[in-house]
Amino acid sequence: MSADSESALVWSDALLLGFGPMDARHEEFVSLVSALLHASNVELPQRLAALATHLREHFDEEDRWMTETGFPARHCHVEEHDAVLHSLEQVQALLTNGDSSECRRFARELARWFPGHADYMDAALAHWMCQRRLGGKPVVLRRRATGA
Numbered sequence: 001m002s003a004d005s006e007s008a009l010v011w012s013d014a015l016l017l018g019f020g021p022m023d024a025r026h027e028e029f030v031s032l033v034s035a036l037l038h039a040s041n042v043e044l045p046q047r048l049a050a051l052a053t054h055l056r057e058h059f060d061e062e063d064r065w066m067t068e069t070g071f072p073a074r075h076c077h078v079e080e081h082d083a084v085l086h087s088l089e090q091v092q093a094l095l096t097n098g099d100s101s102e103c104r105r106f107a108r109e110l111a112r113w114f115p116g117h118a119d120y121m122d123a124a125l126a127h128w129m130c131q132r133r134l135g136g137k138p139v140v141l142r143r144r145a146t147g148a
């Protein structure tokens with residue numbers, strides 16, 4: 001497998017979780033990680049800064065949903081977010097000192113990490129939020145991949 005296909009993160013309906021505000025945030029996440037993966041050295045600082053702003057808002061929002069609704073598995077979800085933010089701070093400091101390799105590694109790690117986090121942690125929260133708001137399971141409408 002090439003390095004590119006290993007680290008690619010592309011938005012598709014397969015990533016939809018059925019809770020609209022979260023899906024919109026996740027689509028933005030995928031586009032910012034992809035922009036970072038494909039950044040030139042000159043573009044890296046600005047793209048990392050954009051991703052940093054996004055990550056803080058993304059994780060704050062999910063934490064707010066969990067806190068406001070008394071979500072039972074909040075602790076381990078927040079721990080995963082905090083680990084990402086911790087790495088982000090280290091990578092930002094290294095990039096400021098001219099080390100771009102860790103920034104590129106961070107982008108590849110995020111691309112690898114996200115589908116599992118979304119499937120496991122975020123999907124449970126999406127389900128929970130839909131139950132609270134709509135009184136039922138999320139309804140995910142995915143386009144058919146066959147094109148037939």
Ligand SMILES: [Fe+2]
Nearest residue numbers: 026058062122
């Ligand atoms: Fe998320």
Ligand SMILES: [Fe+2]
Nearest residue numbers: 062077121122
């Ligand atoms: Fe999350």
